[in-house]
Amino acid sequence: MDQSDIKKYRIKFEDELFNHVLPFWETHSPDPDYGGYFNCLDCDGTVYDTRKHVWLQGRQVWMFSKLYNTVEPRESWLTMAKSGMEFLEQNAVRKENRRVYFCLNRKGDPIWMQRKIFSECFYVMALSEYGRAVDDQSYIKRAREHFNTIWSWKDDLSKVGRPSYSGQKKMNALAVPMILLNVIEEIAGDDWSAWQVKIDECIRQMLLHVHSDRKLVFENVSPDGEFLNTIEGRLLNPGHAIEAGWFLQHWAQKLNDQSLSNTATLMVRWSLDRGWDDEHGGIFYFLDSEGYSPTELEWNLKLWWPHTEALYGSLLNHYITKSEDDLEDFERVFDYTFSHYPDHDHGGWFGYLDRYGHVSQRFKGGPYKGFFHVPRSLLFCRNLLMTMDKQDSTTGQS
Amino acid sequence: MDQSDIKKYRIKFEDELFNHVLPFWETHSPDPDYGGYFNCLDCDGTVYDTRKHVWLQGRQVWMFSKLYNTVEPRESWLTMAKSGMEFLEQNAVRKENRRVYFCLNRKGDPIWMQRKIFSECFYVMALSEYGRAVDDQSYIKRAREHFNTIWSWKDDLSKVGRPSYSGQKKMNALAVPMILLNVIEEIAGDDWSAWQVKIDECIRQMLLHVHSDRKLVFENVSPDGEFLNTIEGRLLNPGHAIEAGWFLQHWAQKLNDQSLSNTATLMVRWSLDRGWDDEHGGIFYFLDSEGYSPTELEWNLKLWWPHTEALYGSLLNHYITKSEDDLEDFERVFDYTFSHYPDHDHGGWFGYLDRYGHVSQRFKGGPYKGFFHVPRSLLFCRNLLMTMDKQDSTTGQS
Numbered sequence: 001m002d003q004s005d006i007k008k009y010r011i012k013f014e015d016e017l018f019n020h021v022l023p024f025w026e027t028h029s030p031d032p033d034y035g036g037y038f039n040c041l042d043c044d045g046t047v048y049d050t051r052k053h054v055w056l057q058g059r060q061v062w063m064f065s066k067l068y069n070t071v072e073p074r075e076s077w078l079t080m081a082k083s084g085m086e087f088l089e090q091n092a093v094r095k096e097n098r099r100v101y102f103c104l105n106r107k108g109d110p111i112w113m114q115r116k117i118f119s120e121c122f123y124v125m126a127l128s129e130y131g132r133a134v135d136d137q138s139y140i141k142r143a144r145e146h147f148n149t150i151w152s153w154k155d156d157l158s159k160v161g162r163p164s165y166s167g168q169k170k171m172n173a174l175a176v177p178m179i180l181l182n183v184i185e186e187i188a189g190d191d192w193s194a195w196q197v198k199i200d201e202c203i204r205q206m207l208l209h210v211h212s213d214r215k216l217v218f219e220n221v222s223p224d225g226e227f228l229n230t231i232e233g234r235l236l237n238p239g240h241a242i243e244a245g246w247f248l249q250h251w252a253q254k255l256n257d258q259s260l261s262n263t264a265t266l267m268v269r270w271s272l273d274r275g276w277d278d279e280h281g282g283i284f285y286f287l288d289s290e291g292y293s294p295t296e297l298e299w300n301l302k303l304w305w306p307h308t309e310a311l312y313g314s315l316l317n318h319y320i321t322k323s324e325d326d327l328e329d330f331e332r333v334f335d336y337t338f339s340h341y342p343d344h345d346h347g348g349w350f351g352y353l354d355r356y357g358h359v360s361q362r363f364k365g366g367p368y369k370g371f372f373h374v375p376r377s378l379l380f381c382r383n384l385l386m387t388m389d390k391q392d393s394t395t396g397q398s
Numbered sequence: 399m400d401q402s403d404i405k406k407y408r409i410k411f412e413d414e415l416f417n418h419v420l421p422f423w424e425t426h427s428p429d430p431d432y433g434g435y436f437n438c439l440d441c442d443g444t445v446y447d448t449r450k451h452v453w454l455q456g457r458q459v460w461m462f463s464k465l466y467n468t469v470e471p472r473e474s475w476l477t478m479a480k481s482g483m484e485f486l487e488q489n490a491v492r493k494e495n496r497r498v499y500f501c502l503n504r505k506g507d508p509i510w511m512q513r514k515i516f517s518e519c520f521y522v523m524a525l526s527e528y529g530r531a532v533d534d535q536s537y538i539k540r541a542r543e544h545f546n547t548i549w550s551w552k553d554d555l556s557k558v559g560r561p562s563y564s565g566q567k568k569m570n571a572l573a574v575p576m577i578l579l580n581v582i583e584e585i586a587g588d589d590w591s592a593w594q595v596k597i598d599e600c601i602r603q604m605l606l607h608v609h610s611d612r613k614l615v616f617e618n619v620s621p622d623g624e625f626l627n628t629i630e631g632r633l634l635n636p637g638h639a640i641e642a643g644w645f646l647q648h649w650a651q652k653l654n655d656q657s658l659s660n661t662a663t664l665m666v667r668w669s670l671d672r673g674w675d676d677e678h679g680g681i682f683y684f685l686d687s688e689g690y691s692p693t694e695l696e697w698n699l700k701l702w703w704p705h706t707e708a709l710y711g712s713l714l715n716h717y718i719t720k721s722e723d724d725l726e727d728f729e730r731v732f733d734y735t736f737s738h739y740p741d742h743d744h745g746g747w748f749g750y751l752d753r754y755g756h757v758s759q760r761f762k763g764g765p766y767k768g769f770f771h772v773p774r775s776l777l778f779c780r781n782l783l784m785t786m787d788k789q790d791s792t793t794g795q796s
Contacts, residue, residue, distance in 0.1 A: 040629070040693075042690060042691075048629070048688075048690045049628050049629045051628070051629075101563075103565075104565055105565035107565070108565075109563070109564045109565030110563040110564060110565045111563055111565040111566050112563065112566075113561065113563070163511065165499075165507070165508040165509055165510065165511070166507045166508060167501075167502055167503035167505070167506075167507030167508045167509040168509050168510075230447050230449070231438070231446070231447045231449075231765075290446075292440060292446045292760075292761070293440075293758075293759040293760045293761050294759075295438075295759070295761075295764050295765055297695070297696035297699060297750060297758070297759070298695035298696050299758075299759075300752070300758060301695060352695060354698070354752065354753065355752065356754075360691075360695070360697075360698060361691040361692075361693070361695070361697075362690075362691045363690070363691050363693075366693050367629075367693055
């Protein structure tokens with residue numbers, strides 16, 4: 001990528017983030033009466049349900065704190081983060097066991113608890129980044145303590161109420177070690193020595209899902225990493241695999257681990273190749289590794305988040321490898337993404353397209369879509385482009 | 399409908415049922431080693447997962463028993479029913495509390511239990527119809543006892559492990575009273591006097607979902623039948639509402655209740671009108687009553703079962719009302735259904751089309767699709783046409 005391309009893309013990312021995505025969420029999501037954020041927002045920002053999903057509340061706190069911490073200390077961003085953080089602290093955690101609810105009503109009363117650990121992870125991310133924003137170590141301490149509790153649950157989900165039955169095949173999901181590794185990146189900061197054992201364990205578990213002989217990253221494998229010839233065992237989730245790739249790449253860079261870096265690069269490339277719809281463009285949500293129809297009815301939708309992850313994953317690949325192939329991947333994803341998801345009429349991005357690229361769900365926020373994947377990707381890509389720009393200027397590379 | 403139309407449609411239904419649908423399931427679904435049925439069947443009958451979903455096992459027992467009891471006492475049908483019934487009796491029920499598993503592995507070991515009552519309902523339907531096939535009242539007695547246990551759970555799903563939280567709005571789902579009413583039709587037989595209180599209660603609860611002022615049938619309402627302006631409260635499930643319509647129509651005929659019959663007729667008509675996709679044809683899976691995008695990602699798919707229910711529901715309407723509008727509804731649904739779902743290359747019907755009518759999932763059987771809605775609709779329509787034919791011959795109507 002030459003300097004003019006770097007600049008061109010950086011301007012696009014900044015324009016999208018600061019002029020179209022941020023204003024939508026700053027305008028429509030705050031709840032002035034009870035705090036926290038409305039996250040069920042129609043295309044024009046209308047609140048179509050007042051409930052508050054904790055994944056998205058936590059992620060939005062994290063995102064506004066991250067913007068405050070890394071772009072500029074804008075007071076309004078801290079105010080936004082504070083409103084969500086206080087709402088979560090008051091309402092999200094079941095005190096007796098540190099379980100975090102999945103969904104609250106507008107006032108903060110609980111509606112639903114998942115038998116999964118993800119609400120907890122996003123709560124910890126919120127605590128950690130918000131603690132940095134307000135420069136209060138007690139938040140980071142609590143984030144780490146809460147994380148250690150989650151860690152004690154991860155290999156036995158009966159601890160979060162998930163029943164096990166005698167006919168179940170033992171199976172590990174990529175989702176668990178990948179989110180834990182990402183959360184460690186958030187809470188450990190620059191000195192991760194105390195976290196090394198946990199980092200190694202997450203990486204080990206994640207790599208069990210990477211089957212290099214078939215150039216596939218499986219969502220679910222046996223505890224030994226074996227392929228399972230079942231509906232879940234054959235499941236490919238390209239967006240997840242791409243996201244896992246860049247999570248690993250971050251650690252490969254920190255740990256200066258070339259072999260891990262190579263694997264992380266390949267995870268993004270393979271998953272993008274396999275997940276791409278050659279006929280209509282975009283990345284499928286789910287696939288079956290043996291070519292059967294996935295049982296998920298939404299398998300062929302083109303969701304926003306696999307594309308935002310692929311944007312950053314392919315750009316990061318290109319930054320590290322300098323390969324033209326990675327650049328082509330990035331450009332292909334960029335073209336599809338920027339021509340399909342942004343909505344400059346109302347701001348924000350659409351999230352759900354059908355296979356043919358038509359908007360299938362018009363809302364900008366819903367039970368699983370908030371202020372997170374889009375701004376994170378735009379910010380991370382923009383930051384990486386700024387780094388590339390600096391290096392180019394320094395080294396005289398073009 | 400004149401006699402030649404009646405005959406034309408009857409022949410189509412019979413050809414589809416006996417020459418294309420039955421052979422597919424008779425050939426590919428039996429498990430010769432462990433009994434019961436493979437229900438994850440690819441388009442050509444290949445078993446793509448050996449697990450056995452209890453909804454579908456129970457429904458398949460019911461369907462083969464019903465064919466045996468009402469079409470002809472074909473020994474192979476009874477053998478099929480017996481295999482599934484024995485598999486379920488050995489494996490499906492958790493003895494200590496009569497809960498029925500949702501999913502078993504090939505051998506019958508449990509994989510999953512839902513916090514819902516539907517597995518139990520389909521198990522009861524299997525017991526009841528199979529009992530009639532083998533003329534053994536002990537099955538019917540057990541079906542009724544099991545049903546009474548389900549009944550004791552229906553208003554408090556915490557009894558099947560569903561947690562309640564303080565922020566939840568109290569809400570009744572149409573699915574519960576409608577399936578209970580249908581099961582009573584199955585287990586009560588011709589003398590339903592002992593069931594009258596339960597029948598009345600199911601009908602009362604179902605009618606709370608019918609908002610005549612708006613010509614809408616809501617999937618979820620408050621316990622008093624009030625509209626709830628939330629994601630769930632605005633949810634329309636046209637296929638469900640149509641199915642509920644003909645369940646009620648059956649009881650309206652038995653009870654000789656003209657007012658109930660009128661309402662049942664309207665439920666089918668309104669839901670077909672509102673659910674129909676004027677642009678691309680077919681019935682949407684979900685809609686939002688206020689025009690927001692449903693949060694269900696699969697909302698605009700065209701599933702087989704709303705169409706099979708609409709086939710029978712509109713034919714039954716026409717039989718009762720003699721209205722040309724109901725006949726047009728039936729013809730419209732027939733044309734879409736028979737031009738999209740049957741697969742004469744391999745037999746069986748496709749189940750999942752995208753909005754535009756392209757096959758989205760190629761399998762013939764999956765976690766929620768088995769040998770049930772298609773053959774039930776084909777059989778019920780064929781039986782009704784035979785009745786219409788007889789009446790026409792008797793009365794000289796044309």
